[in-house]
Amino acid sequence: MTAALRALTAEPWAIRPDYLQFMASLAALDRDGRASRRSAEGEDWFRLDLQAAAGPTAQRLDGARYAMLTREGVAIVPVVGPIFPRANLMTEMSGTGTSAAMLGRDLQLARDSADVGAVLLMVDSPGGSPTGINALADQIYAMRGKKRVLAHVTGSCASAAYWLASAAGELVVEKTGIVGSIGVVAAISKQVEPDASGSLAIEIVSSSAPNKRPDPQSEEGAAEIRSLLDSIESQFIADVARGRKTTPARVRTDFGAGGVKVGADAVAAGMADRVQTYERSFRDLAQTAANERVARAVRP
Template sequence: MPRAFELAAAQPWLMLPDSLDNLLAIAERMGDPMALETQLGRRLENSRSVTLRDGVAVVPVVGPIFRYANLFTEISGATSTQVLATDIREALDNPAVKAIVLNIDSPGGVASGINELADMIHAGRSQKRIVAYIGGSGASGAYWIASAANEIVIDETGIAGSVGVVVEAVVDGESASGRKRYQIVSRNAPNKRPDISTEEGRAKVAETIDALEDVFVSKVARNLGVAAEHVPGMGDHGGLRVGAAAVEAGLAHRIGSLEGLISELAKPAASNPRNRTMKVSTTAELQAALAAGTDPQAIEITQASQPDVDAIKAEARGEGAKTERDRINGIQALAQKGFEAEVSAAIDSGLTVEAAGLSLYRAAQDRGITLQAIKGDATKAKASTPPSIIGTAPKISTADIYAARKGAKQ
């Protein structure tokens, strides 16, 4: 059995089943020159080189994903996380690059290296805007990478999901050469080579892939800003979702095209609404912002708006001004020749109309004006100012005040 196949079969994969089968089939024929020849040309079609368009760096993430560059990446059009990390870091550090697009068309790949690359992308999105575009397949490990970007844009025919881990095991039997293969492990390490032909052995392998899946799910949840328990359902429990269904399930943020996305990111920041900070204070506003494709990182949650304090103060000032005008007018209505000083003092000291009337009444008494003389002209005062009771003072009405005025004139 070829060494390449043994190495491939021993790895845990974050990859679509059919693609994994194809990859293992290629690995099994790796010693056959014809097998390699049939794969030539894919690298030209799926170039891994970064292209810069109007300040937007486009980084292809295509084919099966490996940790390191190898014969698969050199001949079969695959990708390595090692090369991707180098390309993305260069784009982040290059001052000519203002945004990055991860152009994804990959069924996933080997689990090793995916987490580190995704964490680097997640950290880098605070440095520059990074958008993942799924034009073909963004499955399993490739989706993990996509989830780390600021935003996921998917084509109407794009495929996203397959959130899970798989290990393909091969049970050795009688080989074509007539030799049988044996593996002997030390007595304290029986789980180093669990017997997968038994229930116990398969359970032991399942523990490992379940632990890997827990990391996968938790990181996708962090990247998307959702609870971890929601991720399996969003991804149809290891299944796939297409285009609009992926957006509806929360696996992608919106439908779009690669060219449209590049044009959008190439616009100056001031003219690109997705680069502006948007403040929201209600769930409805948040949903509307996300539906419009606003970058979640550019959304600022604020407290629900309180009543307009300024408006309330203005209204209060208006009411206060009206009350003050009424008070002054009421006091001035009591004025008569010879009482100007008392009227002015009442206005300046803030006396109410009723208190001012009482003060003027007492002033009239001090000048020898009797109550009997006041009562002759009471009807005019009734129309201008209502009577009031102030503390324990004698009851007095504005009619009495006008009567007092009349008496003073006499």
Template sequence: MPETRALQAALAEPWAITAEGLELVLSVAAREHNVSIEALEAYRSKHVPTAERLQERGTVAIIEARGPLFRRANIFTSISGATSYDIMARDLQAALDNPSYRSIVLNFDTPGGEVTGVDELAKAIRAGKAIKPIVAYVGGSAASAGYWLASQATEIVIADTAILGSIGVRAAFQDTSKKDAEAGRREFISSQSPSKRTDLSSDEGRARIQNTIDALADVFIATVAQGRRVKPDDVIAKFGGGDVLIGSAAVAAGMADRIGTFEAVVAQLAGRGPTPPNSKRIAKMNNEEIDAARKEGEKIGATAERTRIQAILNLPEAKGREASAMHLAFTTDLSADVVKGALAGLSASTTEQAPESEQKQPQPTGQRSSEAPSGLVTFDPKTDQPQPPVEKTKASWGKVTDKLNASM
């Protein structure tokens, strides 16, 4: 059977799809000649040109992702029941823009599909969940490109028998070099582009293709990791390694959030059912994160306060002014630089004492003036000097006040 254009195109594309899904795609592509243009146009004529697959259940919008996934609507989506990324994207935007829809369900049953276009839709889903809740429900399978998309939803709910995974990229290439040589066909490549031709019969050519496939898989894995809030290494180690996981095993691995039914999901989102248990778990996780952040902030604040106090007490200007320095350090939130300027305006004195609670030995009881700021001793019994005039004390602290006011 001669190769059709659709088959040639399918073979040229990298796929994020199961082996069975790829066989289906290639089988449909090989039968392209059985579908006439007239038959295709007649099939299309049954639909409004702008018709999409968007459905609704009250305030819940439902978008289907069924069959093989392709970037654009084509023979596969029209005849074989496949799904187009472009159609899904338009449906998604319509659901996000419509204020009557409070949430969105992406209903998956797909073996995967084309790599081209899938990450663009994945990003749209990830951005959309910041606007409205987007729940991915998997009743059948969300394999390969299907899981690429589902992993970006707010939550993934699956049936007991749901199939998830097949994370990876595959490509099918035909080595036509022998057939081309027999047919006398020769190909010339511009001398500036030696890497444009890939020789599948050489180690270098096969390695080049492998690097391309691996690079696409890296994007796949990174996207899943971001959507599921895990590390890429966890995706590689725990999410099947290219194989699939079923039901509760997928939930246990972190690939999905919980087991449920489609009808229960729709009812919960419409406010007619019980609160999903996973929503409570997510709320608890958020509260735990908030508490952790609060404790961390308090720890940082306490460390900063200790640093500020120590800096004030260690100021050279605090020497001979210890009581004033302690007062400003412990009863205000002034910075060390501001306190430095304030202390510099005071005359150093050997008569300042530490607070009574910090004195190691009993001290003679000196007279305290009601005019003395913070109860500073204004009479030193050791030297038996007369009390400084009230005006002098006021003047000293007046300078401090002026400096503090000027610094605020």
């Protein structure tokens, strides 16, 4: 296991496990300047993609990091790539990673802007860190009744991304949209042989803190680690149940048990509301925004 992957897997993740390998490869990039160029190029391509989705007349929502405002009054807020609590080296290197803190600010701006009549969350993400996701899901859920918020899954909406999308007033998927992966994972490394330099790391913890370094190969250590993951998972499931208007028990039994469902199967399971194209989602929200403009015009 590389040092980069060890660092990534040291914390719990609400993400597709295979994506951790990809992020480790990004973290292990050489430091001769190519990473910075990749970041700039990734940012440029991402902006071009977002502009194409929003339309040629769309502009960055005033003060926002990600959100675009269309002339129809729809704020398009992308949830794309791995999700991190804050902007960091990984979001800069990937060019498309999402900062939960910045996403929360964009949503607040969209909520408070008189120019925004509806919000479209454009989701294509494998998930990410669970840190701050509960609060962000609460923020999205609290927008219900204030402005119409629709989460549209263009590709993958896994784990932490589904945690967020399930809080929206509506969740729709493309025919091949992937949703689910409800659960939390951690991969704990344990050095059992000397490394390439002949060194063997040995950790000694204080007498009253044996659970600071639980042994993942022992039953007690694995149970301690799983207890942490289960605590995060319980909140994850509770938030999904709230957003999807069902019970935690049904989420556990019918929402994939950590797996994913595609398109119509996700709708049949109650994980999404309907299958529809991005164009239909945008058109519906544009009509909502137009209705809001008319309503504001006639208010005293």
